[in-house]
Amino acid sequence: MAKTAEELNKELADAVVDMDEELVGDLANEVIENGYDPLNAIDQGLAKGMDEAGKLFEEEEYFVPELLMCSDAVNTGIDILKPHIHLDDAGERHKIVVGVIEGDTHDIGKNLVKVMLSAANFEVIDAGRDVPPEVFVDTAVKEGAQIIMIAALMTTTMDRIADTINLIKERGLEGKIKVVIGGAPISPAFAKKIGADAYSINANAAVRIAREMLG
Amino acid sequence: MPQIFFKEQGQHVEVAAGTTILQAARNAGIIVESPCDGVGTCGKCKVLLEDAPAGSYKVEEAHYQMPPELAEQGYVLACHTKVLGDITVVAENTAKQNKSLKILSEGESFSYEIDPYFHKEYADGKTKVYAGDKLVGEEDGDTRDKFYGLAIDIGTTTLVTALIDMNTGEELGSMSALNPQSLHAQDVITRIHMASKPEGLALLYGAIRDEFNNTIHALCKKLNVDSKNIYEVIYSGNTTMIHLATNVNPHSLGQFPYTAAIKGGNTIPADDLDISPFGDIYLPPIISAYVGPDITSGVLAAQLEKKKGTTLFIDIGTNGEMILAQDGRLAGTSTAAGPAFEGMNITCGMRAGDGALELYQIQDDGSVKTHTIGDTAAKGICGSGLLDIIGELVRVGVIGKTGRLVKPARGKYPEPLKANMKEKDGKPVFYVADDVYITQSDVRQVQLAKGAIRAGVDMLMMALDVDEQDVDCVEIAGSFGYHLRESSLIDQGMLPEAFRGKVRFVGNTSKSGAKAFLLNKGTRTYMENLVKDIKDVELSQDPKFQDVFVKAMGF
Numbered sequence: 103m104a105k106t107a108e109e110l111n112k113e114l115a116d117a118v119v120d121m122d123e124e125l126v127g128d129l130a131n132e133v134i135e136n137g138y139d140p141l142n143a144i145d146q147g148l149a150k151g152m153d154e155a156g157k158l159f160e161e162e163e164y165f166v167p168e169l170l171m172c173s174d175a176v177n178t179g180i181d182i183l184k185p186h187i188h189l190d191d192a193g194e195r196h197k198i199v200v201g202v203i204e205g206d207t208h209d210i211g212k213n214l215v216k217v218m219l220s221a222a223n224f225e226v227i228d229a230g231r232d233v234p235p236e237v238f239v240d241t242a243v244k245e246g247a248q249i250i251m252i253a254a255l256m257t258t259t260m261d262r263i264a265d266t267i268n269l270i271k272e273r274g275l276e277g278k279i280k281v282v283i284g285g286a287p288i289s290p291a292f293a294k295k296i297g298a299d300a301y302s303i304n305a306n307a308a309v310r311i312a313r314e315m316l317g
Numbered sequence: 318m319p320q321i322f323f324k325e326q327g328q329h330v331e332v333a334a335g336t337t338i339l340q341a342a343r344n345a346g347i348i349v350e351s352p353c354d355g356v357g358t359c360g361k362c363k364v365l366l367e368d369a370p371a372g373s374y375k376v377e378e379a380h381y382q383m384p385p386e387l388a389e390q391g392y393v394l395a396c397h398t399k400v401l402g403d404i405t406v407v408a409e410n411t412a413k414q415n416k417s418l419k420i421l422s423e424g425e426s427f428s429y430e431i432d433p434y435f436h437k438e439y440a441d442g443k444t445k446v447y448a449g450d451k452l453v454g455e456e457d458g459d460t461r462d463k464f465y466g467l468a469i470d471i472g473t474t475t476l477v478t479a480l481i482d483m484n485t486g487e488e489l490g491s492m493s494a495l496n497p498q499s500l501h502a503q504d505v506i507t508r509i510h511m512a513s514k515p516e517g518l519a520l521l522y523g524a525i526r527d528e529f530n531n532t533i534h535a536l537c538k539k540l541n542v543d544s545k546n547i548y549e550v551i552y553s554g555n556t557t558m559i560h561l562a563t564n565v566n567p568h569s570l571g572q573f574p575y576t577a578a579i580k581g582g583n584t585i586p587a588d589d590l591d592i593s594p595f596g597d598i599y600l601p602p603i604i605s606a607y608v609g610p611d612i613t614s615g616v617l618a619a620q621l622e623k624k625k626g627t628t629l630f631i632d633i634g635t636n637g638e639m640i641l642a643q644d645g646r647l648a649g650t651s652t653a654a655g656p657a658f659e660g661m662n663i664t665c666g667m668r669a670g671d672g673a674l675e676l677y678q679i680q681d682d683g684s685v686k687t688h689t690i691g692d693t694a695a696k697g698i699c700g701s702g703l704l705d706i707i708g709e710l711v712r713v714g715v716i717g718k719t720g721r722l723v724k725p726a727r728g729k730y731p732e733p734l735k736a737n738m739k740e741k742d743g744k745p746v747f748y749v750a751d752d753v754y755i756t757q758s759d760v761r762q763v764q765l766a767k768g769a770i771r772a773g774v775d776m777l778m779m780a781l782d783v784d785e786q787d788v789d790c791v792e793i794a795g796s797f798g799y800h801l802r803e804s805s806l807i808d809q810g811m812l813p814e815a816f817r818g819k820v821r822f823v824g825n826t827s828k829s830g831a832k833a834f835l836l837n838k839g840t841r842t843y844m845e846n847l848v849k850d851i852k853d854v855e856l857s858q859d860p861k862f863q864d865v866f867v868k869a870m871g872f
Contacts, residue, residue, distance in 0.1 A: 162761060163721060165719065165764060166867055166870060168719055204572075206573060207857040208857055209863075210867075213863065256506050256510075256571060257510040257571075258509050258510045258513065258568075258571025258572060
C-alpha cells in the first residue's frame, strides 16, 4: 500500500528534524516514484521540517551543528526533487541578499541565515564576506532583491552597516530595499539607531522577519 | 604523631597526621620550592618518597599531573601529599641549583646568561650608561650596583610588573594590578574600536601609562629602589595591548585583513614612564595581529623551536593564541573564544573572586565535591570552574554529545545528580550549588568557546600535517590555564583525547619570557629572526574552518 503524499511529507519533515540525510533521500525518491508533486514535497515536507528544526534551535534544543545537519538533509532532498519541477510551476521566488559587512570575515552566522532562508524557499544571493556597502546595494538592485541581510561579528566593523543604510537612502531606494541586521555585537538598539528595518536575533528569526516583510 | 625524615637535610620532623609534606617542610625551615604556593599547579615541589609503606601518606588530586614515570619512581607533590605515618622524604636542595639556573617562579623559563642590553661603566667618579653600544647618559659617582629593569606582562585584564636587578638577574619583587583599560572597554575588539578614534586612544593610553607609573612608584618604594635607576622596560602582551600601551592607533587590527600597525622587535623612548631619563622600552617582535609579543615571550621561555618532537603551546583566554612546534618548524594562530572563560555571558558567571566555584568533581557514587575561592558559600561560577563543571557533566552524561542537558527520565547518569536537574522558566537547568546553576544557553556558550579553541588546534595540526597522536607535549600558558586541570580540558573536548597525560601548565611565560628579553640581549635578535619563520595560519580565511569548528562544538 503506497503512502499518500501527505504521509510522505510528514515523514520527510520528521527525517529532516532527525537529521537523517539518508532517509530524506529515500523519501524524496519515493515522492518521485509515486508521481507526487515535488514542489509540494519541498514546501510541505522539507521546509516544514526545517521550520521545526529552527524552532528547536531557538528553544536551544538544537545547536549550530544540528541545524547544519538538518540543512544537509534538506539539500539532499532538494537535489533529488528539483529536476522534476516544471519551471512554470515553480513561480517567482523572493530574492534576498546576504553578506558579512566590509572589514569582517567571520561568516558562520551569515551561512546559517543563508541555510534557513534557502530551506524556507527564498532565493538567496550570497554576497560573501568583507562586503563593501556599494556591493550590497548594487547586488540588490541588479538582482531585484527587496531585502539585504547584513551580519557583523566585530564591534570594529558594525559601523559600516550604517553606511550601507545611508547609501540606500542616498540612492532613493528607501522602502524599496529593506535592511535586516544581526551578529554578536549587534543589538536592537543599534539597529534602531542606524535606521535598519529590522534586527534579527538568530537565523530562525531571519526567516520570520523575511516572511513578514514580503507578506 | 607521624615522623618525616628529610633525608637530604638530615632532619626529623614530627607533625600532626594529615599535614602536607610542604607544610611540614616549611614548619621545619626546610625550603621546598613552591612557586604556586601549594596550589598544586606548578609541579615544582616534587619530592621523592623512599620506601613509603601504603597508608603512610595520601596523595590528593592536583591541577598538575605527575608524569607516570616519575609517579612510578615514587615522586609526589609535597603540597598535595598528606602525611599519615612515618616516611622518608628526599627533597632536593634547590637553592643551590637556582643560582646557576634561571628558574622563574611564576612562569617556566630556561637558563641564559645575564647579559642585558644596557650596561654601565665606571671611571673617574662618573658612571656611564650604555644602551647597546651607544652611550646614553652619565651619572655621578659609582652607580653600577643600582641597575634595574622591569618586565611587564600586559594582559587584557591584569598587569603584572616585575622589578629585576639587571646585575644579578634576580627578581626583587612583582606587583599585579587591574588593567585600567578594562574599566573602559572590556574585550580586545571593543578596545580596538574605542582607540580607533583619537580621544579613545588618548583615554586608554593615558589610563595604562598612569597605572604603569603608579606601579613603578609602589614597587620602588616597597623594594627601596630609586625609579631613576630603572633603565629598561619590556612590554609583553597581546598585539592590541602593545598598540595601546605605546599610543599607536590599533584600527587596522579590527578590520580585515587584520594587520598590526607596528612590528615590534625595537626599542622606543620611555619618556612617559618615571624611570631613568636614559631609559627605553623594548617591544618583543609581533607574530601577527592576533598572535602577539606575549606569545613571542612564551616561545622564548618555553624554547619551543629547540624542542625535539612536537609541542603544542596554548594560551587559553578570550583569544586562544597557540603555536605548534615540530622539530623546529613553528606555526601559530589565534581563535576568538569569546568571554565565556571569564565567566561572562554565563547565567551564574563571575570573575575568579571569593565565592566563585572553581572546582567541581563528581564521585563514583554520584556525590559531588566542590571548592569555592575563599572557602565561602558558592556565589557563582568562574571560567575555570565552568570548564570543570561542563567537563564533569559531559563525563557522567548529564550533558549529551550534542550539548543538550539530558532530562532525568532519559538520563543514565547517577541517581543523586538527577535531583539537581530542575526547571526554571520552563527550561532545564542543572544546579551545581544551592543558588548556582548551569543553563542550556551556558552550555552553548561553552561549546562555542571550546569549539573555537579546538578548531584552532585542529587547523594548526593540519597546517603542519601533524596527527593528534604525534603531539608529544601540550604546554598551557597564561593565568587562566593555570587554574585548569587536564581532565576538564579533555573531558569536554577542548583538547583531543590523544593529549591525555601530555598536558603541562607552564604559567605566565609572557612575564618569564619578558625577563629573558630584559636580561639577555642576544634573545632579541634571535627571536626577531625566528618570528619571521613562524607560519601564520589565518583561520577565518580558510574554507575548511567552518566544518572543523562546527565539528569541534560537540562533546
